Amino acid sequence: MPELPEVETVVRQIRPLVEGRTIAAVARASRLMVKPTRPAFVRSITGQPIERIDRQGKWMFFRLGSGSTLVIHLGMTGQLGVTDSKQPLAPHTHLTLRFADAPEGDELRFVDPRRFGELVYYDAPAFSARFGPQKLGPDALELTPERLLGIVSKTKRRIKVVLMDQRVVAGIGNIYADEILFDARIAPARPAETLDRAAVRRLCRSTAKVLRRAIEHQGTSIRDYVTAHGVPGEFQKLLRVYGRVGLPCSSCKAPIVRSAAVLPGRSSYFCPICQALPEIVENQTAPPVRSKTKAGKSGKSPDQSHSESHSGSKSADTWLDDGF
């Protein structure tokens, strides 16, 4: 399931092979996936130069001539790569773009068995309407605490839901939402409006930290994702909560739990100790929270235990007190 780090990895790999090239022919375009219609799609992009590839969140924008854009989203099982057109076609190949004079691979191919991905041509006005700031939030690597605080402070939605809302911030999906929230020591089910400034700042820092590190490791391969070179990423080895149900928390050793209650129909993984809900959230009549974590030495996780708090007086287990 490609999220920001996986898409960024693919973009970095295909950029040098694709930018500046001209689409000589659309060798294959699946009616099932290409929009608005196959004839319009093929007619619109054939002969166009790919001037640049931009990425915002999980979306890839192939900037063509005259302000038009070929938009590609990998969905859950989408793969993008550049190969020689003589190579056999993988099953579920929905788009192949042929380049003239491309010694390092003359074909860009998009494969997507489950067809959750998108392949859409937009002219300039249609693109602005579809991907304007109201529709798609800033890339998660550009997220600022000011913006996040502004949104978080006026919604009762769970913080994980907010983090995964692409209009709020673009690029975070289920896996990285869990990893980021763990790094920030915030319960996924916590109502967003209960986060104070310090917690929001921590969340922002954890977002950048986790995503950057994942990019360094070429993303997370759970099942389908491979880079544009066809090899899996490495970040799954460094996941601290996602998929780790029952395994010890890297910080306090308590077993990681998995819950479907945070986001119905999706699993959320978290440490019930490090990411406990503050009691004031759990039980409105309870007095302000005190630290529940008995594991006093929790602050010595492998490298970076967390985005450490500003004031040195705050110990690793007082983070629960944020906002109260």
Place this chain on the structure above:
DNA sequence: CCGACGTCCTGCTAGC
């Protein structure tokens, strides 16, 4: 207006 939920799609896996 906001938030919750159903829909799309198919390969893999758990369970019988």
Place this chain on the structure above:
DNA sequence: TGCTAGCAGGACGTCG
């Protein structure tokens, strides 16, 4: 051993 039900989940439309 072979089969099938169920799960995975990003984005969006619809409903309350």
